[in-house]
Amino acid sequence: MSNRPYTPGDEARIMTIQRYIAETERNHPGATGEFSTLLRNLALAAKIVSREVRRAGLVDILGRASVTNVHGEDVRKLDVFANRMIINAMESGGQLCVMASEENESIIPIPEEFPCGHYAMLFDPLDGSSNIDVNVTIGTIFSIYRRVSTECRGTDADVVQPGDKQIAAGYIMYGSSTLMVFTTGNGVQGFTLDPTIGSFLLSHPDMRIPERGRYYSTNEGNRQLWDEGFRRYIDYLQTPDPEGSRPYGARYVGSMIADVHRTLLYGGIFAYPSDRRNPDGKLRLMYEANPMAFIVEQAGGRASDGTRRLMEITPKDVHQRVPVVMGSVNDVQEAEAFIAGTR
Ligand code: AHM
Ligand code: MG
Numbered sequence: 001m002s003n004r005p006y007t008p009g010d011e012a013r014i015m016t017i018q019r020y021i022a023e024t025e026r027n028h029p030g031a032t033g034e035f036s037t038l039l040r041n042l043a044l045a046a047k048i049v050s051r052e053v054r055r056a057g058l059v060d061i062l063g064r065a066s067v068t069n070v071h072g073e074d075v076r077k078l079d080v081f082a083n084r085m086i087i088n089a090m091e092s093g094g095q096l097c098v099m100a101s102e103e104n105e106s107i108i109p110i111p112e113e114f115p116c117g118h119y120a121m122l123f124d125p126l127d128g129s130s131n132i133d134v135n136v137t138i139g140t141i142f143s144i145y146r147r148v149s150t151e152c153r154g155t156d157a158d159v160v161q162p163g164d165k166q167i168a169a170g171y172i173m174y175g176s177s178t179l180m181v182f183t184t185g186n187g188v189q190g191f192t193l194d195p196t197i198g199s200f201l202l203s204h205p206d207m208r209i210p211e212r213g214r215y216y217s218t219n220e221g222n223r224q225l226w227d228e229g230f231r232r233y234i235d236y237l238q239t240p241d242p243e244g245s246r247p248y249g250a251r252y253v254g255s256m257i258a259d260v261h262r263t264l265l266y267g268g269i270f271a272y273p274s275d276r277r278n279p280d281g282k283l284r285l286m287y288e289a290n291p292m293a294f295i296v297e298q299a300g301g302r303a304s305d306g307t308r309r310l311m312e313i314t315p316k317d318v319h320q321r322v323p324v325v326m327g328s329v330n331d332v333q334e335a336e337a338f339i340a341g342t343r
Helices: 017-026 034-065 073-075 078-091 129-134 222-225 227-237 254-265 285-298 331-341
Strands: 096-101 119-127 138-146 166-174 177-184 188-194 199-204 213-219 267-271 302-306 322-329
Touching: 017 034, 017 188, 017 199, 034 119, 034 138, 034 166, 034 177, 034 188, 034 199, 078 096, 078 119, 078 129, 096 166, 096 285, 119 129, 119 254, 119 285, 129 138, 138 254, 138 285, 166 254, 177 199, 177 254, 177 285, 199 254, 213 254, 222 227, 227 331, 254 267, 254 285, 254 322, 267 331, 285 322, 302 331, 322 331
Parallel strands: 096 119, 213 267
Antiparallel strands: 119 138, 138 166, 166 177, 177 188, 188 199, 267 322, 302 322
C-alpha cells in the first residue's frame, strides 16, 4: 500500500485481515482451514479486548459517579478481564488443544464440551501492566505451535516448545490506534483496526526493520545493576562519534510491544538484559520474548538473549524468564560483542 492520498476507487484495493488470511490459505493447497479460522478468531478476540481497553477510562468515570461502582473492579483488573475474554473467544473454536497465559499458573485445557484441535496457543493478555491505568500503550502478545503430544486436550509439552517451532506469532497494540501485527513465517504484516467499519485493514505490508537504527530502548533505572558489558555498550551508544551516527536517542515506553514496534519501524535496539536483581532477565521466554523474536527475525532483524538466538533456547517451563536483546541486525550484533567482552 502506498502513502499517496485517498482517491475514489481505493476501496477495491482494501485488504482486510479476513481477505488476507483467506488468500494466504488459497496459496497452501491442502490447508484444512483450521489454522485460518484460528487467526480469524484471534482477530475477533483482539477487537473485543480493544473495545474494553478503549472503554476503560470511560467506564472508570462512570464507575466513580455511580454508587455501586459495578465496573470499577473490571477496570483495575483489565488484564484479568482481557485474559478471560481471550480464553472465551478461543476455547470454543475447535482449533486449539491447550492454551497457556501469563495470568494462569497452569496450562489452560480446552473444556470437554468443546472440540479440540491441532494447535497450542500461548499469550500475554495485556502486556505492559505498569501502563494499564495511565492510558499508555499496552498490548496482547500471542504465539502458536502445532500440537506435539498425542493428547487431544494437549499437555505441557505442547506449550513448552522451542521458539523455532512457532508457526505463527504476533501482537495487538492498543495505542493511538489498534494494530494487529503477525507473522506465519512468511514476512510480517500489520493491520490497523478501522473502528468505523470494525475491520482490521492492511496498513503495514511486509514490514522490514532497518539494518541499523538511531534509538536504544532499555530501562536505564537498572544501570547500576547491569553487567559491565551491557553498561559499556550503552555508554558507547551515548558517546558522540565524528560521523554523527552517535549518540543514539533514548526511547522507553515500558511496554515491550510499543518499544519493539517502534524498533521495527525505525530500527535500533530494545533490550531487557539480565541484572543483579533479575539474573535471568525480566521478560518471559514463551509468551513475550519468543513471539516478538519471531516477528523481529521475520522482519529481517535479530533477537537474542545476549549470547544466543532466543528461538533456539530449549525451554523448561512455560513461565521462565530470559534476558532479551532484539532489533536491527547490526545493533544487536554490536550489543552481543560488548556483552561477550570482545569490544
Ligand atoms: P508485565 O508482563 O508485568 O507487563 O511486564 C512486562 C513488561 C514489558 O512490557 C516491558 O518491556 C517491561 O515489563 C518493563 O519493565 P520495567 O518496568 O522493569 O522497565
Ligand atoms: Mg507481560
